[in-house]
Amino acid sequence: MGQKLLPVGEYVDHLKSFEREPITRDRVLEFCLETAVDPGTLDRYLHFRDDMYTRNLIFRDEALELMAVCWKPGQRTVIHTHNGQLGWMAVQQGHLAVVNYKYLGCNAADNQNVAGLDCLAGATELDIDRREVQECYPGGAVNTVDKVQTIHQVVVQGREPVVSLHIYSRPIDSCVAFDLEQRRCYRRELSYYSKYGDVVVREGDLAPASAASPMPAARPPR
Numbered sequence: 001m002g003q004k005l006l007p008v009g010e011y012v013d014h015l016k017s018f019e020r021e022p023i024t025r026d027r028v029l030e031f032c033l034e035t036a037v038d039p040g041t042l043d044r045y046l047h048f049r050d051d052m053y054t055r056n057l058i059f060r061d062e063a064l065e066l067m068a069v070c071w072k073p074g075q076r077t078v079i080h081t082h083n084g085q086l087g088w089m090a091v092q093q094g095h096l097a098v099v100n101y102k103y104l105g106c107n108a109a110d111n112q113n114v115a116g117l118d119c120l121a122g123a124t125e126l127d128i129d130r131r132e133v134q135e136c137y138p139g140g141a142v143n144t145v146d147k148v149q150t151i152h153q154v155v156v157q158g159r160e161p162v163v164s165l166h167i168y169s170r171p172i173d174s175c176v177a178f179d180l181e182q183r184r185c186y187r188r189e190l191s192y193y194s195k196y197g198d199v200v201v202r203e204g205d206l207a208p209a210s211a212a213s214p215m216p217a218a219r220p221p222r
């Protein structure tokens with residue numbers, strides 16, 4: 001059965017209706033499986049770059065955030081956490097693979113004892129285990145993160161540009177990233193390339209492109 005298409009404004013209105021009751025993974029997941037955004041209403045949020053994928057904010061309040069992420073072939077995230085938040089990722093166009101990881105231990109576990117964050121990070125020895133890979137494409141699986149599965153890496157598959165919609169509850173502005181080669185982790189700031197249709201990153205704020213760090217490295221716009 002095909003998905004119902006909604007203009008992005010109506011999609012956001014529907015998301016906001018989830019705030020009247022506790023937001024659960026399964027309530028939003030059901031909506032994401034049944035519904036997609038009418039692609040013609042997303043144009044102003046789509047910005048593709050050769051040097052990085054872009055995070056484009058569509059809606060944000062205290063409880064929920066919706067963004068469109070635009071990826072070119074070859075782009076990927078670093079391995080990162082989601083701070084214990086709930087997240088749903090639906091691919092609108094193209095093909096993504098999500099590689100899940102499980103935390104097994106590190107030499108700075110006490111840094112997890114911090115209020116309001118999952119961890120201060122800063123380990124110099126760590127053990128995380130690569131687990132299953134989930135393939136995501138339009139009309140197929142919707143990837144989720146939750147309090148149990150919070151570490152993953154997202155990798156573009158194929159030669160087609162990708163547009164994915166990301167819903168998060170609650171919104172966060174930083175996460176822990178992992179460097180498996182050096183077996184260390186660190187906190188990194190998250191920033192938007194555009195907000196509500198307007199590009200907010202200045203070219204001078206962007207770090208030089210690096211194959212090892214293809215995430216946007218701009219200072220977070222406030």
Ligand SMILES: [Fe+2]
Binds near residue numbers: 080081
């Ligand atoms: Fe993620």
